[in-house]
Amino acid sequence: MDVEKKQNADVSVDDILQVLGPFGRFNIFNFILILFPVFLAGMYSSVYNFEAMDLDYRCSIPECENETSLNYTIPHIDGKPSKCLRYPRFDNYTLDLNDTCLPNHYDPSNVITCESFLYLESHSIVKEFNLGCQDWKRTLVGTVHNAGFFIAIPLTGVMSDKFGRKIAIIFACIANGVFGVIRALSVNYDMFIIFEFLEPAFGGGVYTACFVLALELVGPKGRVFTSLLFNTMFILGGEMVTLLSWWLQNWRYLVFIIYTPAVFVFVYMWTLTESFRWYFSKGRYEEGLNVLSKAEKMNNVTVPKDHYDQVEKQAMKQRDTRKCESKENNQSSFQQLFTSTVIWKRLAVCSLLWISSTLVYYGLSINAIDLSGNGYLNYAVVILIEAPANICKLLLLDRFGRKRVISLSFFSTAVILIAYGFISAGSWSIAVYLAGKFFITLAYNSLYVFAAEVFPTNYRTTLLAMCSTIGRTGSTIAPLTPLLTKLYEHLPTILFGSSAAVSGFLVLTLPETNNLKLPDSLKEATEQDKKFDESDR
Template sequence: MKEVGSAVDEVWAQLGSFGRYTLIHYALLLVPCYLYGMYGSVYNFEAMDIKYRCKVPQCEGINETLWLDYAIPKENNKLSKCKRYRFFNETDQCDLKGFSGEIIGCDSYVYNGVDSVVKDFDLGCQNWKRTLIGTMYGAGFFLSLTTTGILSDKYGRIKALAVASFSSGVFGLIRSFSINYEMLIATEFLETAFGAGAYNAAFVLGMELVQPKGRVFGNTLINFAYISGTMTLSLLAWYLQNWRYLLRTIYTPAIFIITYLFVLNENPRWLLSKGRYEEALIVIKKAETMNNTKIREEVFTSLKAGTNQKEIEAHESFLSVLRKMLASKIIALRVLLCCYLWMTCSFTYYGLSINSVFLAGNKYLNFSLVAFVEIPANFVCLMILDKFGRKKVLVTVYMLSAIFCMSLSFIPEDLSIWRLVFYLCGKFSITIAYSTVYVTVSEVFPTNARQSLLAFCATTGRIGSTLAPQTPLLALYYVNMPTIFFACVALIASMLALTLPETINKTLPDNLEEAKSFS
């Protein structure tokens, strides 16, 4: 007799992996994925480091080309942002002979360029406050991904997705009305604390909606939606030039995801894992009708028989199930491994995105290029994952990412085109790794704890994305220091990935024993 997981895969095979029912559900799932592509990178433009200089009270209002070189010292052939020359008598009118050779810090600043939080909250020469905004955004994931994962496994994927998306929209909009720096960072944290788990909930829903051979394609669709969101963000930021308008534009649509509670069906695989056969049957029959297909009766017999056991398992407390999972040495080590692989991906992926705005050239175009390179990366991922398997791909792309990032230390800064090429190659490689990690982690854990363990790995992995906003500060000491860090963690990940089980074309495990059997 077939296990429930195999029987569900047979259901999707007979329905057609991407029949009308699945396509409609996937199309709706791609909406929050698209939105979260913007949310994950909005910090880069919200807290953009803009042009500013010290305010020189005696000379403001006079054509600055006449006095600026006398008032502001130069650093690396550019006017200093944080220092100025002392005026002999601070009450005198602007006189070029009135500037001494003594360099002092700024009392206040004159801001130019886009409307950033740096300007609105007077964060000139306080880089730690600017980067802390991104770190607070990442810190919220530690609460969100774990709680959303538990809620998703206990109460259903759709509820977790709808509530988390709605929360993101609410706190994102509130953030756009921030009246001070403290309110800004508080709402940065609250947005991810209550809403960041929506992407993972959508991802797990997508993976459970298709049979094994369709999972890589489904993952690619989700990634394309995310990439499209990231690229859209760059264009919107370029067009709007105002962080408040940008936030209101991208967060408003998330409010309407709450309607998914009424328009989307819960996943049959999750319902069956909870022993709720009758509810799962209603959903499957609906899919039958929409796809104009007929499922063989013996498949329903297998589902019913397997669900009887699931009803018994469902009476166990959820924490009891998790304890059993983590009590297994195999599963516990697998969780730790997946956590590190995820952390490496998030640290390098977001770090390269954040630091891209400091490359030579137009920061909006550079950011778009770094996002655009993810499209061919996902095409390559689609072609190679089912051909070479998850493990070989991960080992290879982590190693390539390390090589490209380390190579930047040996390319002179004046060779800006070559630096950009190697930078993009590093992002290309880590993007393949990130996509592969998502697929792999969703395949190595059982259904009744899949979302929770995936969320735990993602939460721990978010140490990387929480630290990534701080990496531009390293460049103040040595310009290539951030990419050296990225290379080191990727090299370690490449070696650790050798210990992963291979999951290519395997049925998703429904229980602990099935998951342990992967090798």
């Protein structure tokens, strides 16, 4: 009898989830709904590369536009007419209507900047907003897009923890749709750049909100597979927007097509299930238990009633403990959270890892467009290499632990990308480039699982959002890295490799979370750290 009571006392939410099964009908239904915004987020994270894709254009010579004249009116660089420079006409030469444009009319010993451009392609904003030879305006699009996440992720995180995961997802998706469609109607560059910022500023946190909700619906054994599903859908989104851009060859059609579906996510108000863990953290035990009971019915399994009673008692006990701790310290739970050295340490380390990950991950994708060959194909292949990386994550994380896999992935990325600068252009250099993308994808996507597991439930989304927000510093800088090639061709990959090397060491300062229950309180997170310190002695 005493053994039975002890067993009942030890029952947790994860025990109920084990009975329900990680992927029964309940989870499959909700995961289908959750993964749709993730697919859209995959498209939105890549679309700016094609909106502001560089075009084939050259300096326009209004008084002398014919193919033969290009040899003496425009200087050639690597066998191609210059995009930004032309030869000036001699001052004493005036063109009459009947005159023929001749070589002796131009001064090849001098060059001047172009006043106008002849665009040979028209599928990006470069032609429509006349951005010829203004690379800073073109790369600014990606920087502004990623800068929007500094607002979106904390906004969505606070909304998710205060009003629920479901509300945060719906709000972010609708914001994406509305601001994205308006951007497709931009009449000038200024309007375009404003809505390029507003769209991610209000909708960019959708991936994090979806990920947290999905993670809280499964037990420890389902977390890595859940992450794999998310990464796969994100990859498919990136591939889809690449193929659509290649096919449509029109940035306005592209933006309108991919953002319109997001508006219809408002139906999730009546279809998507809220996180029972969030209900428990807010003291809404009956609603949380109703979610578990609904899952039980949909999955056609039976959970012992005393399991629910024990879970409710534990949830109430944890909530009372947090209140007592707050009163004893004369602090709110939020204030207490941020006076904890454990939380500060984890937040700082995870944020630095995020900065490095986003810088290298997005930097390699963006620079892939400028590799030799078809830009669309290069980008598609660089994204596709993420698929085997995610499969490896599924096979390795549970078997070898989070820390070991992530650290070795960072170190491998560093070695490969630094070595890339010493390999001559060709098939081997592309293979090495792809290998770098493979390992940074493995590290970055594993980091999502790891970071979510080290923060307590009641502020998990907020803290994860803070990491992701600070980490967006890397993705904000990434669109500017192609400009570094003007200083030295391999400077971007050297920067990426050095950043990855530092991250490999930082990972080792965090506790291992493999197969451990998610910490539901600050106390449990602190105990996690104590065990980690003791194991290091």
